[in-house]
Amino acid sequence: MNKRQFLKGSLALSAVAALHRQRAGAEVTVPRDNWAGTFHYHTDRVLQPRSVDEVCQAVKSVSSVRALGTRHSFNGIADSTSAQISTLGLTDFQIDPVAKTVTVGSGMKYGDLAKALDKAGFALANMASLPHISVGGSIATGTHGSGLRNGNLATSVRGLEFVAADGKVHTLRSDRDGDAFQGAVVGLGSFGIVTHVTLAIEPTYNMTQIVYRDLDFAQLEHNFEAIMNTGYSTSLFTNWQHHQAWQVWIKRRVDQDGSAPPPANFYGATLATQKLHPVLGQDPAKTTEQLNMVGKWYERLPHFKMEFTPSTGREIQTEYFVPFESAYQAVLAVESLRDQITPHLFVTELRSIAADDLWLSMAYQRRSLAIHFTWKPEWDAVTLLLPQIEAKLKPFSPRPHWAKVNTLRAAQIDGVYPKMSEFKQMRKQYDPQGKFVNSYMREEVLG
Template sequence: MKKRTFIKLSSALMTAPVFSPLTDWLADDKLKNWAGNYEYSTDKLYPAKSTGQVQEIVKKYSKLKVLGTRHCFNSIADSPHNFISVRPMDQVVALDTNARTVTVDAGMSYGQLCPYLESKGFALHNLASLPHISIAGACATATHGSGVRNGNLATSVSALEIVTANGDVVKLSREKDGETFRGAVVNLGALGVITHVTLDVQPTFRMRQDVYENLPIAQLKDNFEAIMSSGYSVSLFTDWQKNRVNEVWIKRRVAKGVTLTAKPEFYGARLATRNLHPIAELSAENCTEQMGVPGPWYERLPHFRMGFTPSSGKELQSEYFVPRQNAVEAILAVERLRDQISPHLLISELRTIDADNLWMSTCYKQPSLAIHFTWKQDWPAVRQVLPLIEKELAPFKFRPHWGKLFTMSPSLLQSRYEKLTDFKQLVKQYDPQGKFRNDFLQTNLYS
């Protein structure tokens, strides 16, 4: 979005009447996602500044979708009818220091919440690569972060407030609502409008980040678990060429009074002598501090700094989750496609995520390896490559990231989720007329 449009949109969110769409403000720019690869099907966007306003908008329209920070690469959030935005709802509602929870408005981003928590002596268990994404949207799509013992971001959710299709406010909690709650957290935007989210927090902690270059891919065959367990959060970046992983990012917690060091060599990789971008040719200016310098958890867990926009787009993303027990086989299967992949690839990232019990999570009952692809923005070419990758990963019963690009058939996708029937019953209970159902949900869950 152009700078002038952003300023106009921000002003509109503050002053527009509750039922006035922001169409006029967006006339000089089509409404697109963050990367610019997806153009939404309507520009009728209604901002809400309170749960009450959300209820009014939901009651007024027969078809509606929530549009958040627009970091999805596919049509999961699209609508040809109307959008509602809760971005103006971006405040901390309550911090319960005894229960160790924080309740926030659904429009708040992790970048907004983290400095607040740090100032109060608390932290979240994990963060995604980008801190710019909304909390509600990240949890609704099972966006994850990394760590062999760290669940995805949705696993920290302990309560939700949802405005359902008829305008009712429903409150669910892990403590009181059991299976219904576990079905609602990763909701894919199908249940209603999330207005408040309660997250588990823990005492704040400090971290350091060390990067190694050129890890022989052969080392993964014998030492995968040791490599991925070498830090609180570990990421491997590779272009699939030269039989090596380009960069290993190791993020470690630093206990008070304890000094950690980094060995010059790590399974054949060499310690970097400067800050690096995941794509080595690019400047590391926007990346979080490396070189073993300790800092707050929220300035080390993401790959990109809070105060910077990490990209203006010009990329596509896909991501596939496989059982961690098949991680090495899956990596080697993709590596066999290196010559088909490389012409269209910017970089790949390999991360581990722990299992959870959230019905529609990509890690439901499955400790996972996530194989992520950041592509050049050439969808016709990428669309030809994805089926090749999916064919190689088929023996491992992969699950694609809900908000990224994939080509697998709906029937195969549905077979990956044993609680899908229960989830559709939950959707029917909260949205019996399909107010929040769009083409993405119709195709992938119901066809």
């Protein structure tokens, strides 16, 4: 080959590479920290495709990659030292009123989807405590709201579309694909880049929200299930001092529970007469309306309003799931560390979740109590505390939230997920060379 031919061939290859980069979506500037500013990502290369075809090209253009949504994770699940594919360009949606489903781009935020659904006369069964999170990321990590009759957000999934390591589009459906579907829905981003999710929807509904103050933990010994089953969704907030939950948030569906004035007393707790924030000292204007005011479902199911920064802002989060049958004993176990925990804690929230059959769901085949910690941004103190909390919870086979901070590793986590070995085998079918495997996946999941 002469120099002229070599240059011509090089230019042609460069043009093809440039075309692939263009089709893969633009490289965008995205903050290199999570939303709370407490985790730093290790690559500056972020692609943001705006179509499924561009996602396919993006996946083909890299040797290693992770999906990135709204950056609401607190650990390295979305991290990469090579490249990330932002899903925020995938925000289309299509409602099927006959099938009662919506197919939505994985980068759409739940708050935006909720408004669009309500405008069309539909609703979701549940939402998380904040509406700012993306559909794809929330589902991939088993994110949840509360209610012993309510599954996590992933249980509403009826179909999953993703681009696997081969750069091709794959689809799985609940009515067709059985184990493959149940294994991939809470997939931790390890099957590929999720592009669209089909969710079950229902007719729109209204809700109210009430708050009680100072529930003695002694009431939980014999009434825990009744308390958590009050209304549609119930949360308890505590700082672990004084053997009590300082707030009880109860969300009621008007079509199920009515909107009559609530009793002044709830298992010894007192009805709040002014709006409250679950974190003491924070502005309650950030929270969704309380005081039994009737509002749309998406204005009550989350704790925080879309237009405000949720919770406290700069924070660290941890969460463990234990069988609900052991809920009271687990609460007492954590409470025994109260004097070590409280100085570093903003608040703990206790929520309940219905059992499901999604392989890596934290509520897989067991009703669960979720014990959530919102920590002050004090990494050294938190990382010293977590092994102590995990040791206290060990008798209850805790499952940590996939997107929050913990010190458990794959060898410890394997035993609490009966389908973990099948998950690992199935994942390899879609990603045999580990294109979607990062340090987090190796250390906390695959081993």
